Amino acid sequence: MIGAAAAAICIVPLLLMGLSPLLDWIYYNPNQSKEIIVKENDSVMVTNPFAAAMSVYMELFCGDKGFAELCLWPEGYGRYTIDVQTQIDGENTSHILELVRNHLYQNDLSWNSSDFPANAFTYRSEGPSLCMDKDTARKKLEEAPELMKIRASISFDKLKNMDELAEFMGKHETYYLYCPMDVKGYRYWGFSPEKRGYDLTYGYDSEKYPYLDISEGFKIFDGCAPGGKNFINTYEYVEALDYIREHGVKSYGVVVYAAKQELLEMLEDSSVDGVYMLDGKIDLKF
Secondary structure (H helix, E strand, C coil), X not given: CHHHHHHHHHHHHHHHHHHHHHHHHHCCCCCCCEEEEECCCCEEEEECHHHHHHHHHHHHHHHHHCEEEEEEEEEECCEEEEEEEEEECCEEEEEEEEEECCEEEECCCCCCCCCCCXXXXXXXXXXXXXXXXXXXXXXXXXXXXXXXXXXXXXXXXXXXXXXXXXXXXXXXXXXXXXEEXXXXXXXXXXXXXXXXCCCCCCCCCCCCCCCCCHHHHCCCCCCCCCCCCCCCCHHHHHXXXXXXXHHCCEEEEEEEEEEHHHHHHHHCCCCEEEEEEEEEEECCCC
């Protein structure tokens, strides 16, 4: 009996030590790194495919949140804590997720969606739009304190191609968070006009980023219920890509984090159709 107890004391810890790596191997490991050979300078770049995929995912669907970075903590036995951090004007917000043996548990069910309601822009509104007309917006802004900075969606009167969008942004200097694109779909698709968070130096080219694969990197995001079976709607991505290839990249507005006077100047632009103001704060750094 003493020998059996001693053996159990020795064997059980060894089994537990071996179980965690085994489960990490069986189940998806978001903390795994890959080496990519950079042919241009004959070097090796170590990257985390999941972090890169998360950066692209957040930019596509949640750019107005100001994605900053991703933190991962392995908890053992196929478990991981994921902290998706968004940042606007230096203020961080954490969205804590739990990945447990390929099942994603979400404390914040809106972590992977835009902060703006579906009808914040006039272009994509179904029914009455929440977007204010320019006269109403001017009156609201005139009453706001001078030090107010506001996160707002600016609607264009028609679609802008990339040259027209660049011209608009060059004319109105402010902090641009997001440019929603005209894409067939039920949610916001877009891009951040400035690189933030992970520096994707090598772009999204499949040859230069061979591990940035939708079926692998994105497969935990689109679960129909917290902790439920996760799936990826590949048809949605294919349709969006086909639509962009046919019509080009065109934007129907921008999301900005702007000072009161910057917003007033934008409202003077003849191509601006209206504005939806989400939130704001007094910025004492002015």
